[in-house]
Amino acid sequence: MKALIYDAPKTLRFQDVPMPAMQERDTLIRVEAVGICGSDMHAFLGHDSRRPAPLILGHEAAGIVEEGPEKGRRVTLNPLVTCRNCAACHSGRENLCPQRQIISMPPREGAFAQFVALPPENLVTVPDTFPLSKAALAEPLAVGWHAARLGLEALHPAMEPRALVIGGGAIGLASYLSLRAQGLPMVDIVEPNPARAKFLSDHCTAQILPKPERAAPLIIDAVGIAATRAAASAHVEPGGVVAHIGLGEDLGGLDIRRMTLQEVTFIGTYTYTSQDFQDTAQALFAGGLGSLEWFEERTLETGVRTFEELHAGTVAAPKVILTPWN
Known part of the structure; x- marks a missing residue:
């Protein structure tokens, strides 16, 4: 072969x-x-x-x-x-x-x-x-589905239903689509690459930002480098949640002092469960994750x-x- x-x-x-x-x-x-x-x-x-x-x-x-x-x-x-x-x-x-x-x-x-x-x-x-x-x-979407599910489960019910996704690649987009499919109405995406940002703005309804503009209750880091972890640490609201998917770099970026003093929940997310994969596939086939x-x-x-x-x-x-x- x-x-x-x-x-x-x-x-x-x-x-x-x-x-x-x-x-x-x-x-x-x-x-x-x-x-x-x-x-x-x-x-x-x-x-x-x-x-x-x-x-x-x-x-x-x-x-x-x-x-x-x-x-x-x-x-x-x-x-x-x-x-x-x-x-x-x-x-x-x-x-x-x-x-x-x-x-x-x-x-x-x-x-x-x-x-x-x-x-x-x-x-x-x-x-x-x-x-x-x-x-x-289905596979990359399931990664986003799993992170979105864990992040939403950890989000305090009193917090505003709003999220920020850092990274507009496939996993970031999968996270955005999954958050929307799981009922979160307000999700923005940070993507500094102009060509990628234009592609996203042409193909999804999210607001595409070159950098974070305000704090969010839930942040999904779909890049996983020191700079994006630093941005997530700085822009998550007190009592909020950071769900970390990306594996770009092993070290650096997290503001542990701020996360401790502000009781920020940090969740490392890896792939998906079998149920997550099944749920993602069925949402995919039913049109629940967009065109x-x-x-x-x-x-x-x-x-x-x-x-x-x-x-x-x-x-x-x-x-x-x-x-x-x-």
């Missing part, structure tokens, strides 16, 4: 590779669409020790079951494989499973390829009329150039979807 291989920092190659190694109970899926995530970019730059080269990256995918009794079933992929037997799994917090695996990290190869392998319980059926290119957005016209579609063969353009900041769309078969 053809695949895009992460070979070394800032080095990718598109070539023939063996078919995926199948673990017990795995199902083989023909990949029809796969998105590029910020974590793929971190790996590409050599900033993610969890993704050592050589490796097939990519975990935001949708496709068609290739073999077995469900051959032909259209599916979107929950890439997080868990043990289903530990306390975290039994309590519905599968994303905290100590034995969790995710495609695009060893021992599981990713979906920047024509085929990928996953257990059947990780597959969610996609309606026949729903495009698989849009179904691949989804905010991605650019390219072929997997252009992956090397696409990563270079993303790194250079010349891609306006929050998400690029790669198609392995055209």
Whole structure:
């Protein structure tokens, strides 16, 4: 099969590779669409020790079951494989499973390829009329859905129902759409990149700001660098909530003194639970997360150039979807 291989920092190659190694109970899926995530970019730059080269990256995918009794079933992929037997799994917090695996990290190869392998319980059926290119957005949207849910659950009911999302990439946009879908009426997005900001203003109803203008009860940091954590610390209202998704930098930015004195709740959010993924997919298929016209579609063969353009900041769309078969 053809695949895009992460070979070394800032080095990718598109070539023939063996078919995926199948673990017990795995199902083989023909990949029809796969998105590029910020974590793929971190790996590409050599900033993610969890993704050592050589490796097939990519975990935001949708496709068609290739073999077995469900051959032909259209599916979107929950890439997080868990043990289903530990306390975290039994309590519905599968994303905290100590034995969790995710495609695009060893021992599981990713979906920047024509085929990928996953257990059947990780597959969610996609309606026949729903495009698989849009179904691949379920994974990044689920990340935003999970953060939005946790942030809203932690928000004191006496506080104004208003949020600020820092970062207008796919996860920031997913957080905005999820907050709105979960009932929050007022959500602004901070995005300093002019091209990205214009794209967002053309494709969603949020107010797009180059920098935070006022404090907010709930802030979602979808970037996760020192500067955005500092902005979140400075602009969260007393008694408010900061939900942190981004993994751009490990250290710096949080004003721990202010967060302590103002009783600010800080929540680290990682991926999603199985229920979050299911809820996101159903909202996606029902139109509850908007028209989804905010991605650019390219072929997997252009992956090397696409990563270079993303790194250079010349891609306006929050998400690029790669198609392995055209």
